[in-house]
Amino acid sequence: MAKLKSFGDLETLKKSITGKRDPKKSVIAICNGTGCQAYGCKSVTAAFQDEVKKQNLADKVDVMPIGCPGFCERGTLVMVRPQGIFYQRVRPKDVPEVVAAIGKNSVVDRLLFTDRQTGAKVTHESDVPFYKKQRRLIIGNNGLIDSTSIDDYLAIGGYNALAKALKMKPEQIIDEVKKSGLRGRGGAGFPTGSKWETTRNAHDEVKYIIANADEGDPGAFMDRALVEGNPHSVLEGMIIGAYAIGSHQGYMYIRNEYPLAVKNMRTAIQMAEEYGLLGKNILGTGFDFTLKIQRGGGAFICGESTALMASLEGKVGEPRAKYVHTSEQGLWGKPTNLNNVETWANVPIIINNGAAWYSQIGTKGSKGTKIFSLVGNITNTGLVEVPMGTTLKEIVFDIGGGIPKGRKFKAVQTGGPSGGVIPESMLDMPVDYDELTKAGSMMGSGGMIVMDDKTCMVDMARYYTEFLEGESCGKCLPCREGLRHMKAILTGITEGRGKKEDIALLEEICATIGDAALCQLGASAPNPVISTIRHFRAEYEAHINEHKCPAGVCKIGAAAVK
């Protein structure tokens, strides 16, 4: 394919792609995300390819592997379009029947989703309760494209935003992003437009931009789904950002535990380069931008901005104090703009639809949608994209389908190891940056771990503390030593060796770490402990005073009970 040298070339290419597609042809879209791989989606895909040939339907039906559409609980997911039929839990042996049904214009009943509340079968994707209350601006496209095909992305309007942005002035783009109210999806919720502006205005010719795809929160996989399932949307956002900021070199830091994401992003970059959407003189505008992938090494701290940049420089991933912001002096001492994957993926949507449109979605201080990874003791595990301000209750019960096995809801942890637990009494809370912070937790990157009544809150606090102790880089003392002591105390409590003064001691250590740690890993590490003490103090007391674990999780040995 020849490089695109102008906006006109892009238009012509798009027309030729859509012109070649036969709208009457059915498409069998099969999830090939990491989640469905564990269900054997690869053999399902292969079976469909064989079967379509066998039943002589190759000129009527296309088979398309797609990225994760979110409902991983029911994998392997198969959608038949344009009919919009939604099949779940599809195994290779089901394939001949599904293909035959397409030929006959019928539906395979037993593979349809059953609405647990009404007991009725749901035929269409749009009627599945899990999807109904969502607003899938970003993740929705995963289901429509083969992520390894740039043509698929172009066919759904991909790179339109880039063409539009390249006709704007950089300052106009920044202004648009500022007006949209977009805030960072990776952790702290910093206003994206202002960050871009700082980097743009920093006094240095060379500037870098980075996408943070380290996704360290264990139990969160939104970014995995985006990078795997729609890598071009992230790329497009980054190219627009680079142009607005005045950067010509970007990096994507991807978690090594996500091999498929790395692979798909590599393919995407290569294809964008071949089309001239990345590289020198993009679309003939004279703007140059190249992008490199770097893999992480399995360290949670490397998601933190300064540690990530150290790691990008080939050093140990230790953070530094941020007297000088990375937007002034970051990678190799140059002004650097770091954004989360989902933040970047929001950019094309804002440019395409305008800030005014975008800022209608969400709450006063938090605009747009947010993808959450709804996991743990929940009926419908998966990725959920909702407008900011949706209540926890809607997310957990209406979309998530509540708690399985007839158990009761106990709490939900947001913000990963840096966040806190939110108890039942606060379920009506609208979810946005500010409300979550007020509740003693945080948005974080969007992990939502649902816990039922068989979950021990002291054990959860111990779990997070142990995780963070293991991931602490060891550079500053409060975090290194403080977490070690907290873990020892919490382990003692869960093993029946708790002392009366332990709770007060924990609170004291928490306050010190919170004040004195060098980076946010340490400073936010007390959150799970403080929040479980605040909302579930009685559980701590039962362990300490009565040597009992009310949830029945901790193995409090008989020896400890004296």
Added chain:
Amino acid sequence: MADKKQKEVVKQVLQKHQHDKALLVDVLQDIQAEIGYLPKEVLVETSKGLGVPVSRVYSVATFFKAFSLTPRGRNLINVCMGTACHVRGSVKVLEQIEKELKIKAGETTPDLKYTLETVNCVGSCALGPMVIVGEDYHGEMTPEKVVSVLANYK
């Protein structure tokens, strides 16, 4: 001294990454993927090839969880200890594997058949607890399933 094969691996990987010092983590990832672990000699060779001090290579190789300085078994078992898997009982699965193989997480069986490690989330949380052997993802693991899953890997 690194043996011939190891030297060749280092050379090829460095070439692939154009001797870019910044890509040290990537370089070590690729070398480990070829050799299985990072022997001392290979670290020295990498340091020479990239022109960075051995101390730096060593500190990076020991900082990141992904790297191993000791030989690993033919089958690498990763048990997910991420939060989603934790609340669904991954601890019990890990304990069962430890019992079955008579090694602890982080160790390798004496016959070099298995190495047991833990990982914090592989992004398949919906199917937790997750156990990954080599490149195969096993979802919804239970202590009862451990023996039958392990039997597939010789």
